[in-house]
Amino acid sequence: MRHPVVMGNWKLNGSKEMVTNLLTGLDAALAGVEGVDVAVAPPVMYLDLAQRLISQGNSNIILGAQNVDVNASGAYTGDISPEMLKDFGASHIIIGHSERREYHHESDEFVAQKFAFLKEHGLTPVLCIGESEAQNEAGETVAVCARQLDAVIKTQGVEALNGAIIAYEPIWAIGTGKAATAQQAQEIHAAIRAHIASFSAEVAKNVVIQYGGSVKAGNAAELFAMPDIDGALVGGAALDAEGFAAIAKAAAEAKK
Numbered sequence: 158m159r160h161p162v163v164m165g166n167w168k169l170n171g172s173k174e175m176v177t178n179l180l181t182g183l184d185a186a187l188a189g190v191e192g193v194d195v196a197v198a199p200p201v202m203y204l205d206l207a208q209r210l211i212s213q214g215n216s217n218i219i220l221g222a223q224n225v226d227v228n229a230s231g232a233y234t235g236d237i238s239p240e241m242l243k244d245f246g247a248s249h250i251i252i253g254h255s256e257r258r259e260y261h262h263e264s265d266e267f268v269a270q271k272f273a274f275l276k277e278h279g280l281t282p283v284l285c286i287g288e289s290e291a292q293n294e295a296g297e298t299v300a301v302c303a304r305q306l307d308a309v310i311k312t313q314g315v316e317a318l319n320g321a322i323i324a325y326e327p328i329w330a331i332g333t334g335k336a337a338t339a340q341q342a343q344e345i346h347a348a349i350r351a352h353i354a355s356f357s358a359e360v361a362k363n364v365v366i367q368y369g370g371s372v373k374a375g376n377a378a379e380l381f382a383m384p385d386i387d388g389a390l391v392g393g394a395a396l397d398a399e400g401f402a403a404i405a406k407a408a409a410e411a412k413k
């Protein structure tokens with residue numbers, strides 16, 4: 158049975174005060190919650206503070222980050238390495254988010270390089286895939302997701318997906334309040350899993366596939382009721398401790 162993972166992607170939001178309030182509130186709101194891995198990805202500036210707050214709390218919040226670069230050290234101004242993320246206890250690292258693919262022109266190949274680099278350093282890639290509205294309307298959703306996955310599978314082997322997390326995030330659903338319906342998302346998740354199964358049934362059975370895009374406390378339960386939706390990558394709703402904890406609880410409840 159796959160263990161659900163609910164992760165908050167805080168994007169470019171935060172201050173020392175906000176990080177303190179959010180993590181303190183989340184720790185309290187998650188008291189007694191079991192059966193779901195809960196992770197947060199603050200901006201890297203706040204990893205140190207987040208690590209300290211999490212270690213003082215009682216719930217096992219997993220620390221993550223929103224990006225990694227592809228060099229280990231040296232003359233790469235502005236870059237962040239896997240070992241630096243590890244140094245602050247961050248284990249679950251988001252790569253290939255559509256905002257980075259779009260605003261930073263990250264290609265499938267570059268994202269795959271990041272994937273390999275994270276694995277090499279023992280970190281968990283949270284690989285985002287997903288189609289634009291135009292691609293969706295053109296019926297290209299599954300082909301786009303398969304192409305984004307194949308950049309990893311065909312260069313690193315399908316076993317590279319063992320222990321990694323895939324986040325299916327349709328771009329048209331991100332920050333729009335227009336989430337995919339549970340049925341729509343299930344259909345694509347099943348197709349993604351079937352694509353992976355065409356390489357290895359075992360890997361496909363075990364890989365966690367999160368849904369992301371306007372997940373809220375109000376639609377989480379119906380999404381998690383779907384057999385191939387193993388958790389969520391949450392943006393806006395992850396900035397509220399109670400609301401985010403409610404999403405995590407819905408995952409724990411649905412996957413009992």
Ligand SMILES: O=C(CO)COP(=O)(O)O
Binds near residue numbers: 254334370394
């Ligand atoms: O991009 C997302 C998570 O990575 C989803 O963002 P929203 O939950 O704000 O739609």
